[in-house]
Amino acid sequence: MSDHLNAIELVDVTAGYGDRAAISSVSLNLVPGSLTAIFGPNGGGKSTLLKCIAGLMQPWSGSVQVLGAAVGVNAKRVAYVPQAEQVDWSFPVSVGEVVMMGRTPALGPLGRPGAADHAAVADALARVDMADLARRQIGELSGGQRRRVFLARAIAADPEIYLLDEPVTGVDPTTQEKIMNILDAEAARGRTVVATTHDLACAAQRFHDVVALAGRVVAHGPAQLVLDQSVLEKTYGGHLVPLAGGGVVLLDDPHHSHGAHEGHE
């Protein structure tokens, strides 16, 4: 894969549920090695955008190219991590088995996990500091550990593109730090990382680029260049309250009505 090529390329993409468009006319180019946060209000289309890139939703119009081909062609080189609430954590499966799922697509229908696959699983678990929890049932994990298991599953797949839906929402600062260090390292070795987030501070501080999304792309670029009051106002609209000192405060509760708007299947 040559470096000048876009890893992800959206041209004029409109998509939604039922008759409501969640994103309209979104055009976006992401280069290999970029570390991008998609932020915006609830219902602003963050998850929808990610699902269009992952091939989990068919856009109504526009085109999505992933690694230079139509969505789905390179699916095995893409790892998608869903929101934690979308998974049944009482499912009878162990941490190690979940991480091994990352190896499943590459193995093919008749392939059986071999030494290399078990080594990849062990490595991935070690990178998220969960090597000693491989045999745990996933329901016994804390919230932060659950995110790390899913990140390990993505790492085990050794993908060229990471798509993560709210990977750091509701996790403790230590876990957030760990997850971001790993994503940073993956981007540094040329992987393309895209994550949605509610956490504006995290988006601004830990990602290289940000995409402000409110049904459409309000701004896209390095956080320190594009994040100003006018962009935030356009992104969050009435949810943004100016403070006397010149700052702003964001009224965007990540738990409020979240499932209703974006947890849609």
Add this chain to the structure above:
Amino acid sequence: MNPLDLLLTPLGYDFFVRALIASALVGVACAIVGSFVVLKGMSFIGDAVSHAAFPGIVIAYLIGAPIILGGAIAAIGTALGIGAITRRSGLRSDAIIGVLFAGMFALGVAIFSSIPNYVGDLFHFLFGDVLGISVGDLLALTLLVFGLLLVLRLLWKELLFSTFDPLGAGAAGLPVRRLDDLLLILIAVTIVISLQAVGIVLVVAMITTPAATAQLLVKRFTAMIQVAALIGVSAAVIGLYVSYSLDIASGAAIVLLETLIFLLVLAFTLIRSRIYAARGAAKI
């Protein structure tokens, strides 16, 4: 009669031995598909598909076609129809299931009620008649169980991934929709082949109850299937003896036994978690 005679006397009858083998095979088959049904939250689909088989069975009976074939066509058609309509209509699947389930069963009842002659054979499909099972039915059940085990062997990791996390599996390129359809077909075929033993009304219990019981007890999917199969087979064998000695319907006896096991296990797990909670509180 001493207890040993109670066990051995029925074994002198061929029909009883056939019924034992058939119930055990039904127990295993239902445990396998039931584990997927329970984990995917599809119990209602099982109920719908079993009732949807009824018009197919009645029509096959009327035109003299193999009854299992008629039931299978109606059941598989309905199962896949539920999936397809849900994907296109934007309605929730439980509403679609409710509509198709009632509509298909009503069609079966309508045709059934128009038959002027005695239709005792068809009543067996409603309530099950494992004691009347034929050698051909046994063969079909054996093939079903081997077929299910083969599918599990070949597609285990794909089914595990797509059942646990359909979004992650779909994004990674697994054919989630085709795997879903395969599961629906396996559920439909299992239900139709099991109908003769336990009947339309009770087959969903054979699918759901042992798997739900097993999920309370174990923490791995493979173990869940094994425990569900063990419960299914034990309930089938013991239920059949109970049915024979007390002269009650075999399907009902088996399902009542499974329900009893479920309630006992549920009570056990609730008490166990209370004890753990109390111990945890004592430590603090």
